């Protein structure tokens with residue numbers, strides 16, 4: 375699928391991985407709607423992108439993925455401005471073990487809330503053009519796949535497991551009901567962003583369990599490496615229902631057991 379003229383909505387787009395996803399989409403010809411709660415950072419990014427790609431290629435809106443009202447307004451403005459939605463990247467996320475309810479509300483609730491609202495515009499069954507949804511999970515989701523759990527962030531890990539399960543179930547629902555929408559999820563290891571603000575703010579009562587991980591010699595990924603993987607999951611029409619572990623050694627497409635035997 376070529377990105378020329380396609381319309382992409384990216385949550386958590388003002389910084390870090392979301393910003394890199396927005397940039398790679400613009401470089402490949404898409405129009406991009408940047409959604410974030412951080413209005414100053416969003417406006418700064420939009421100004422920079424306007425210089426590089428032209429004002430008409432992007433739109434920034436303050437939008438919390440916790441708010442049905444914000445989401446509805448943002449998606450309606452997208453339709454009013456660009457006419458359709460072809461791509462959705464549910465990327466906004468936080469790691470705040472001390473406020474696990476907010477972590478769940480943003481990381482998992484936000485993905486579900488935004489997906490259901492966007493489907494009203496994307497689903498071929500309701501007059502949309504179809505398209506693709508790519509969600510940002512984490513390596514923290516993958517302990518059932520043989521990786522060790524991250525004891526420093528149980529609630530965060532639960533949300534990211536949830537994002538993988540939601541993505542795979544939606545891919546199956548879309549296939550069965552012919553929504554014309556593909557669903558994929560990327561699970562990165564550590565990425566060089568502002569995500570880890572402070573050990574106590576991120577990990578709270580579990581801070582002491584960070585241990586060796588914090589001192590890991592493994593390099594953090596660059597946000598552009600995640601964006602390249604997301605681009606591939608968007609443009610390659612064969613990729614549907616994929617869960618990709620993205621680490622320093624590259625991309626691994628995960629398989630799941632087919633039955634309980």
Ligand SMILES: NC(=O)c1ccc[n+]([C@@H]2O[C@H](COP(=O)([O-])OP(=O)(O)OC[C@H]3O[C@@H](n4cnc5c(N)ncnc54)[C@H](O)[C@@H]3O)[C@@H](O)[C@H]2O)c1
Nearest residue numbers: 386389390391411412438439466467512564565567568569
């Ligand atoms: N950085 C890492 O090591 C890493 C690793 C794996 C997965 N991830 C995931 O990648 C995603 C992006 O993280 P990042 O590293 O770019 O972090 P980041 O903090 O740089 O960016 C996250 C963005 O999300 C926005 N945001 C927060 N709450 C929001 C809300 N309610 N509504 C809309 N936007 C909101 C923030 O303002 C920020 O701009 C997250 O889902 C995170 O869990 C990050």
Ligand SMILES: CCCCC/C=C\C=C\[C@H](O)C/C=C\C/C=C\CCCC(=O)O
Nearest residue numbers: 512513514524527563564565587588592
């Ligand atoms: C720097 C502290 C890392 C603590 C990990 C806790 C939460 C992780 C959240 C992110 O979604 C994933 C980021 C890092 C995971 C780090 C290591 C896991 C595997 C080791 C590796 O290969 O880097």
